[in-house]
Amino acid sequence: MTPTVGELEDSVLLVTGATGNVGRNVVGRLLAAGAAVRALTRDPAAARLPAGAEVAAGDLARPETVEPALKGVSALFLFPSPGTAGPVLRAARELGVRRVVMLSSSAVGYSGEGADNSVVAYHREIEHQVEDSGLEWTVVRPGAFAANTRQWAPQIRAEGVVRGPFAEAEMSLVDDRDIADVATRALLSEGHSGAKYTLTGPESLTQAEQARRIGEALGRPVRYEEVPPDVARERMIRDRVPADMVEMTLKFQAGLVGVRAQVTSTVEDVTGRPARTFDQWAADHVADFR
Numbered sequence: 001m002t003p004t005v006g007e008l009e010d011s012v013l014l015v016t017g018a019t020g021n022v023g024r025n026v027v028g029r030l031l032a033a034g035a036a037v038r039a040l041t042r043d044p045a046a047a048r049l050p051a052g053a054e055v056a057a058g059d060l061a062r063p064e065t066v067e068p069a070l071k072g073v074s075a076l077f078l079f080p081s082p083g084t085a086g087p088v089l090r091a092a093r094e095l096g097v098r099r100v101v102m103l104s105s106s107a108v109g110y111s112g113e114g115a116d117n118s119v120v121a122y123h124r125e126i127e128h129q130v131e132d133s134g135l136e137w138t139v140v141r142p143g144a145f146a147a148n149t150r151q152w153a154p155q156i157r158a159e160g161v162v163r164g165p166f167a168e169a170e171m172s173l174v175d176d177r178d179i180a181d182v183a184t185r186a187l188l189s190e191g192h193s194g195a196k197y198t199l200t201g202p203e204s205l206t207q208a209e210q211a212r213r214i215g216e217a218l219g220r221p222v223r224y225e226e227v228p229p230d231v232a233r234e235r236m237i238r239d240r241v242p243a244d245m246v247e248m249t250l251k252f253q254a255g256l257v258g259v260r261a262q263v264t265s266t267v268e269d270v271t272g273r274p275a276r277t278f279d280q281w282a283a284d285h286v287a288d289f290r
């Protein structure tokens, strides 16, 4: 069931990160619910946002450029931009914004191997700023996105083989449409204030199984060929992944090997229907791998 615009009817909702996997879906869902939507992007000309959305230029890394877009806004979907969320939230409060829904990460709640890194730290810091913002707040904490597997597309197109580390690392990949469904509810309806929603997909899958299932959706075999971490490291560095991100990824995935990933019922609890499966995500995105 699509939520409908309730008491926020006469005001605008501002979506940041609006051209991203999640933000673009939030924009679509808010429009479908009949809301007035302003979508923030650093590059309006390239944004390809739906005609019904008002497109605003702004860069979260330069909060003064976001302020004009906050005028007349009742609720804000906040993409977590490291270092500058504080001033954006202060401006939001001063300009009369009432509600914020923040995109965070389930890693904030982890305590295991690989949990202590700069990405977790900045999400945690922004969560604290959201909690202290004086706004009505909800934090949405997704785990690994199904959309991350798109990074395999060139290898799948070329050879039908994904070469990567830790084939047996397990994740309960979450569909970005489910994240957007939950965020949209939190933006439009009552009863989500103060909630921290940990969102996962419905099943724990190894990376080898994820690749196999993409193959099933494609109708031809796809296999995951495990390479040693050193080989994966070299490849990521060659692909210009920042060095700290490379180490973080390897350490994090190493900690997931042979461990069933957490599965939560939060998507269903909030939306009233089960989380989308990875098979469904793969079927709906098969064109990306052709």
Ligand SMILES: NC(=O)c1ccc[n+]([C@@H]2O[C@H](COP(=O)([O-])OP(=O)(O)OC[C@H]3O[C@@H](n4cnc5c(N)ncnc54)[C@H](OP(=O)(O)O)[C@@H]3O)[C@@H](O)[C@H]2O)c1
Pocket: 016, 017, 018, 019, 020, 021, 022, 023, 040, 041, 042, 043, 047, 058, 059, 060, 061, 062, 079, 080, 081, 103, 104, 105, 106, 141, 142, 143, 144, 145, 148
């Ligand atoms: N991927 C995962 O597995 C995972 C897991 C847990 C949590 N997360 C969270 O989800 C985020 C990724 O979400 P996503 O996939 O929807 O995003 P995405 O597809 O990576 O897109 C990022 C969006 O943010 C906007 N953006 C980036 N920096 C900005 C800035 N300084 N000012 C304004 N806009 C900026 C970009 O818009 P323009 O270029 O149009 O300005 C773009 O639309 C991660 O950063 C993390 O916080 C991800």
